Amino acid sequence: MLFASFLGLGLSVAIVGPTLQDLAANVNRNISSLSFIFVGRAFGYLSGSVIGGLLVYVMNYFLLLGISMLATTVGLYLVPFCKTAVLLTVMMCVFGTSIGVLDTGGNVLILALWGDKGAPHMQALHFCFALGAFLAPLLAKLALGPTASAENCTESDFHHPALNRSSEADSEALFGVPNDTNLLWAYAIIGTYMFLVSVILFGLFFKNSSKQEKTTASAQTSRRAKYHNALLCLLFLFFFFYVGAEVTYGSYVFSFATTHAGMKESEAAGLNSIFWGTFAVCRGLAIFFATCLQPGTMIVLSNIGSLTSSLFLVLFDKNPFCLWIATAVYGASMATTFPSGISWIEQYTTIHGKSAAFFVIGAALGEMAIPAVIGILQGKYPDLPVVLYTSLGASIATGVLFPVLYKLATSPLDHQRKENRKSEDQKALLSRSGLNEYEEENEEEEAEKWNEMDFEMIETDDTMRHSIIETSGSSSTEPTNQYLSNPLVFESSPHLPETRTKGTNT
Numbered sequence: 001m002l003f004a005s006f007l008g009l010g011l012s013v014a015i016v017g018p019t020l021q022d023l024a025a026n027v028n029r030n031i032s033s034l035s036f037i038f039v040g041r042a043f044g045y046l047s048g049s050v051i052g053g054l055l056v057y058v059m060n061y062f063l064l065l066g067i068s069m070l071a072t073t074v075g076l077y078l079v080p081f082c083k084t085a086v087l088l089t090v091m092m093c094v095f096g097t098s099i100g101v102l103d104t105g106g107n108v109l110i111l112a113l114w115g116d117k118g119a120p121h122m123q124a125l126h127f128c129f130a131l132g133a134f135l136a137p138l139l140a141k142l143a144l145g146p147t148a149s150a151e152n153c154t155e156s157d158f159h160h161p162a163l164n165r166s167s168e169a170d171s172e173a174l175f176g177v178p179n180d181t182n183l184l185w186a187y188a189i190i191g192t193y194m195f196l197v198s199v200i201l202f203g204l205f206f207k208n209s210s211k212q213e214k215t216t217a218s219a220q221t222s223r224r225a226k227y228h229n230a231l232l233c234l235l236f237l238f239f240f241f242y243v244g245a246e247v248t249y250g251s252y253v254f255s256f257a258t259t260h261a262g263m264k265e266s267e268a269a270g271l272n273s274i275f276w277g278t279f280a281v282c283r284g285l286a287i288f289f290a291t292c293l294q295p296g297t298m299i300v301l302s303n304i305g306s307l308t309s310s311l312f313l314v315l316f317d318k319n320p321f322c323l324w325i326a327t328a329v330y331g332a333s334m335a336t337t338f339p340s341g342i343s344w345i346e347q348y349t350t351i352h353g354k355s356a357a358f359f360v361i362g363a364a365l366g367e368m369a370i371p372a373v374i375g376i377l378q379g380k381y382p383d384l385p386v387v388l389y390t391s392l393g394a395s396i397a398t399g400v401l402f403p404v405l406y407k408l409a410t411s412p413l414d415h416q417r418k419e420n421r422k423s424e425d426q427k428a429l430l431s432r433s434g435l436n437e438y439e440e441e442n443e444e445e446e447a448e449k450w451n452e453m454d455f456e457m458i459e460t461d462d463t464m465r466h467s468i469i470e471t472s473g474s475s476s477t478e479p480t481n482q483y484l485s486n487p488l489v490f491e492s493s494p495h496l497p498e499t500r501t502k503g504t505n506t
Helices: 003-012 020-027 031-055 061-081 085-117 119-143 181-208 228-259 264-290 297-317 320-334 337-346 353-382 386-410 413-476 480-485 489-491 494-503
Strands: none
Touching: 003 020, 003 119, 003 181, 003 489, 020 031, 020 061, 020 119, 020 181, 020 228, 020 337, 020 353, 031 061, 031 085, 061 085, 085 119, 085 337, 119 181, 181 480, 228 264, 228 320, 228 353, 228 386, 228 489, 264 320, 264 337, 297 320, 297 337, 320 489, 337 494, 353 386, 386 489
């Protein structure tokens, strides 16, 4: 169910990019002024990440995911009916809140179920997201056909109104049926899928509400790195640049291809799909790579690929062949970074709900700030490939941040190993001293037993001595003439005191 949920999450996030021009025409705005819908969605995503991080351990996870999926369904159904930019931004905010809860809850549950052994499962989870992101532009533009609102789109549409605005546009209702039925069908199909998944999640909640299984996280030994807070802050920045670049390129590559590179709408949709397609394929392959490669190795390879491909995109921004090749490589390079980053940090410090929410907030801020700024800059500088410059800058930033992260995570390991060795030696010494104390106690007990036996022997000797003395005393009371009449006895009688003395000394 997590995989099915993240498939819908990818569909929901990626559908905005290829339908951005249609949404702009629906609210009678241009693309540049409509870039604030990304701010609204990312702000909601930020709020949802915090809420999901707090609720994931205190709420039944079937219920939590079901509610988030249902809220996403409502947002998808209402977005095509919005006729004002403000209302569309509000709907995107609600929509972003639900996907933020879903994203945070899903990642935390994977870590709770499998811990640092869950790298393949984490890759599979995000592969489903990438698969949904790959299918979204195909559904929006190729399956349902091109729309009339963007057929004659030119480069000036980034900074001039898409339609001739009039006073009648300002008096339109907040909600209305869109003129483009393909836009309605694209969001309705994805919303229906999300609704079906939410129904299954609610069914599982009512079935297992009385016996929710506890995750194995409580049984696992918690680890806390020496620089735990510093690692989280740097990972916050790392995901800020990575997710910001990913969402910016995935959302603006369609508009960039039609306005800057002069591609047709179908070709631009194909370019968008090749980005998400290679993104999805490499995340699928990463499920198997994660069983034999360390997450850190996968991050390094991803950084090298994204830096190289984004550099080629900037250098050959109007060459269609280079755009296709570099976009494919860029999508493949960006595929494994996010799940590998989560699996990598879990190796050094345990990630709980609040910690996961913190770096997901960084991803949400990147999704919120970078696309909005790029939309404004693209409107002011239409002749410059601002989207491609963003990709290159984000690749440089992540390439610099990860070595710092690795250094902080691994620097205290030698010290910890020495401390562990010292603690083991201390335990061994304590165990040996305990044995010595035990032996000494046994020796003392045996000595006490022997002393008691000696005292008993002494008492026995004293009794015998007293009996001898009494016997000798009674012998001395006999008449002395008896001794006188017997010279032998008289001669032997002086030896009796000597015998008594010897007995007493003994």
